[in-house]
Amino acid sequence: MTKQADVVVIGGGITGTAILHELAKYNLRAVLVEQEPELAAGTTKANSAILHAGFDAPTGSMKARMNVAGNAMYHDLKDELDLDIRWSGSYVAALDDEQMAVLQELLERGNANGVPGLKIISGDEMRKEEPNVSKDIKGALWAPTAGICWPFGLALAFAENAVINGAEVIRECQVTGITVEDGAVKAVETDKGTIETKYVINAAGVHADEISRLAGDDSFQIHPRRGEYILFDKTAQKDLVYSPIFPTPTKMGKGILVCATTHGNVFVGPNAQDMPDSEKDDTAVTIPGMDDILDKARRLVPNIPVGATITEFVGVRAVSSTGDFILGPSEKTKGLIQAAGIQSPGLTSAPAIAKYLVDGIVAETGAAAKTDYKKGRPAQPCFRMMAEADQKALIAKDPRYGRVICRCETITEGEIVDAIHRPVGARTVDGVKRRTRAGMGRCQGGFCGPRVTQILSRELNIPVTEVRKEMRNSYMFYDKESGGKA
Template sequence: MTKQADVVVIGGGITGTAVLHELAKYNLRAILVEQEPELAAGTTKANSAVLHAGFDAPEGSIKARMNVEGNKLYHDLKDELDLQIRWSGSFVVAMDDEQMAVLRDLLKRGQDNGVPGLEIWDGDAVRKSEPNVSKDIKGALWAPTAGICWPFGLALAFAENAVVNGAEILRECTVTDIIVEQGAVKSVETDQGSIETKYVINAAGIHADEISHLAGDNSFAIHPRKGEYILFDKTAQKNLVYSPIFPTPTKMGKGILVCATTHGNVFVGPNAQDMNDDEKDNTAVTISGMDETLEKARRLVPNIPVGAAITEFAGVRAVSSTGDFILGPSKITKGLIQAAGIQSPGLTSAPAIAKYLTDAIVREMGAVKKSDYKKGRPAQPCFRMLTNADQRALIAKDSRYGRVICRCETVTEGEIVDAIHRPVGARTVDGVKRRTRAGMGRCQGGFCGPRVIQILSRELHIPITKVRKEMKKSYMFYDKETQSGGKA
């Protein structure tokens, strides 16, 4: 394979897909490469799913500017791309006078950053809004412009719109080298072949420093920081909290929060564990981490029932050596554009980062907007949310919508087939899960898992033994013939 592109985006997380979406508005040939079978398989799938208001980042930092602008952009994108966002507002709570002083500092910082509507509430006002929080809470910073979202869904929406508008996505495509001649990018080499290009946007997340090194830029390092979470059954946790409840932040981050999801679950986490540089892909959860997460979450919301937990997971954050986002052209290699060190509030900042980087390329190349640019993306039926009449009409059109595969979440065969054949379709069990919620309920795929595997095998025209959970080598069954089975 030899391809040509004006811009190659490396990394299929929220930043990379947002950049591709923005590039696809212009007459540019844009290709995104992702090493895994699914997009958003790294930090994007395992974070707190909060769209931050923008009061936390230091005034004048790139994080602060991108956060506030990104939050505003999501308000416009929500309807355009049919994004799962609930503008819930958020609380940062204080337990004593010292922490109340920190809240006042955050209020001032947020106002300086241009965050609207911030207020300090007393403890009684907080408990009136969130009845299940601790009686020991003295006060809180209320941020009405914050929200919660479905991060995988956001990344997928960006990607689908980009593909509809002519962008290309290469999955299971690992970058092996970046060819630089006379100080400028010439091509991206992958295990699928070469892509000739003048611009590379490095959105490789936890591995962004390694990609930068391939292009001859060693100006920064990315260090891994792991955070562990516990997710609770939505039926057991109904109405526990409505908004994200944060503790007073520390130098290690925003702290262990209690938060609802857009689907009705509640989770607690993350803790913060600095990892060795050779542990960038270590997403194992630990007993000590679970104990810490529960203990600190219960300081905010005491009545968290452990018996309602349905799964635990961890994500790794990309902590930059600079302490801020690393955005813009490399000072070493012409054509290399960095989008590195994108930790919190990276999810919120993604559309602003995309616009900032794309605008620079557009100016330099003299690109113009497409006259035939298509907004939105193909509709995605959600059977359980339809009226009875609409459900009957959908079943009459396609009988597969009458076969429920996932009982916990009422997901039908029709929805799973649609998820597989969308512009950026599911290739794995977890890909189906994150697009449809099949396997996200109380039984965690115990009932529907085998049927999902069968449907993937049938629709992708692959043997059962080639169906994977999520990553390249995470085969669901051991394949004796090829010896390629087992966990990644």
């Protein structure tokens, strides 16, 4: 493969896909490369899924600026891209007078950052809305503009809209080098070939410093910080919470919280473990980590139903050596644009980061806005949420919508087939799961997993032995004798 592009985006997480979505509004040839078969396979798939209000980051920092702007942008994007967002608001809980003083600091910082509607309420006022929180909570900071979302769905929506507007997404495409001549970017080298370009946007998450060094810029480092989570069955929500409940923050982050999801589950986490740079991709959960999460979560919500646990998982955050987002043109290599160190509130900040960076490229190139830009993306059918008459009509049109594959979540064969053939379609079992929820229920794919595997094999026209769980080499079948896929 040898191709030309005006801009190459490296990294298919929420930041990279938001940037591609913004680039697709202009007459620019934009290509995104992602090393894994699925988008959002890194930090984006494993985080707290909160759209933060913007009171936590230091006033004047990139984190604060992008957070507040991004939050406002999502209020418009929700309907435009059919995003899975619930504007729940959020609470930061204080257990004593010292923590109440921290709430006052957060309130003042939030006001300085331009966050609307913040106020401190009493513990009793909080318990009227969240009756299961601790009786020891003395007060809370209420942020009405915060929300919860489905991060993978956000990233997918950005990518799908970009693709229908002419951008390209190349998956399983690992960057091996960046050609620089006379101090300027000339091409991106990948294991699939060369992409000639004048601009590279580095949105490579925990590997952003490595990508930057390939282009001759070693001005920052990215250090991995692991966060472990526990996810509970939907039946537990009545005993837990409906909004994000934070403790007062520490220097390591926002702390271990208790939070609902847009799908009706509840989770607790994350903790914060600084890891060696050699372990950027370590996503193993630990028993001490689980114990730590439960201990701290119970300070906010005493009756955590451990028996309702359905899975545990880990996200790795990209902590920059600068302590802030690293955004904008490299000072060492012309054409290299950094979108690095995007830890919390990176999910919230993504559309604002995208606009900030793309505005710079547009100003430099003079690229015109597309006159035929298409808003939105193809509708995604959700059988279980339809009225009975609409379900019957859909089954009459396509009988595959009458075959339930995932019993826990009532996901049909028709929905799975649609997920595979969308503009940026599923290529793995987890790709189907994140697009449809097949495998996200109580049995965690025990019933539907083999059927999803068969459907992927059929629709992608590949042998069953070529079907993968998520990552490049995560084949579902393993041959013990050869030490490889079956």
